[in-house]
Amino acid sequence: MQARHVSRELALLSIGQLPSKPEKIQAQQLQDVLLAAIRTLSTEVQDTLETASAEVARGNERLLSSETRAIDVQSARAMVNEALELAQTAINRVGAALEIPEFIQLANQKEVRAYVMELLTNVQANRVEVDQLINASMVDWQMHRLARIDQDILRIATTEMWILGVPQKVAIDEAIELAKRYSGDEGHRFINGVLRKISDRLSGKAPLEPEGAEIVEESQESGVSS
Known part of the structure; x- marks a missing residue:
């Protein structure tokens, strides 16, 4: 792994x-x-x-x-x-x-522990803004109606793309793999669709993010391979 x-x-x-x-x-x-x-x-x-x-x-x-x-x-x-x-x-x-x-x-x-802590800290620190962005990217659906595991998969991937500057394709592909492993039968398709819409927003192809947050344009190197 x-x-x-x-x-x-x-x-x-x-x-x-x-x-x-x-x-x-x-x-x-x-x-x-x-x-x-x-x-x-x-x-x-x-x-x-x-x-x-x-x-x-x-x-x-x-x-x-x-x-x-x-x-x-x-x-x-x-x-x-x-x-x-x-x-x-x-x-x-x-x-x-x-x-x-x-x-x-x-x-x-060390690199595993470092990135686990970075993910957990940033997901919680930016949770309000991240949830707003996810909600804005879903059609006729809301975060609170999703299974908890699906909510957290979306939060982690969105935090990686938006806050940590992880390449969008990498974050989405990893989220899909997590969904295939832990979500329901159709969960990975739903998560893929939502994250694609979020990716479009972050790339300027759709109305952008909620107020009060910045997009990290460039990938931040933390010394851990994706």
């Missing part, structure tokens, strides 16, 4: 479990970030499996009470298919959890 890829994934998984104030994030130790990431994965797996189990139960009840009516059989089949998709999502989360030992080894690299 590349250093920045590991940093992005750790930032995504830990951000919901860490303090929201930038100065408190700076005080966190690396083990705090890793523990937060593990807790997030564990919670995601448990919640997803519980939802999948409930869907299977609902589908089974529908089948038993359907008396072979076609509409009920189709509904039950849809429930079971949904449960299978949720189970697959949970399996993906378990797969990610199995990579935690590799994360721990890589996270000990």
Whole structure:
């Protein structure tokens, strides 16, 4: 794994479990970030499996009470298919959890820790402005209606493009990979569409950003490879 890829994934998984104030994030130790990431994965797996189990139960009840009516059989089949998709999502989360030992080894690299902290600090420090830009780039949708994991993927990518000066294509491609791994089936397509619109705004192809924030025109070198 590349250093920045590991940093992005750790930032995504830990951000919901860490303090929201930038100065408190700076005080966190690396083990705090890793523990937060593990807790997030564990919670995601448990919640997803519980939802999948409930869907299977609902589908089974529908089948038993359907008396072979076609509409009920189709509904039950849809429930079971949904449960299978949720189970697959949970399996993906378990797969990610199995990579935690590799994360721990890589996270000990100074460049990984440095970029994790840079991401977490800047996402929280610029959260209001970043959320405004994301909301302005969505059509008939709002941030608060998205799953938390999708919100954070968008925040990280937007912060990279807008605040940290990461090349837009790199930030978008990395966000898509995170979405494929942690979001729903169509999540990566939605996130790609929103980030493309944000990229157009930052490139001057669409009305620009909310007031009170500046665009970083040139990539800032931090000594960590993308």
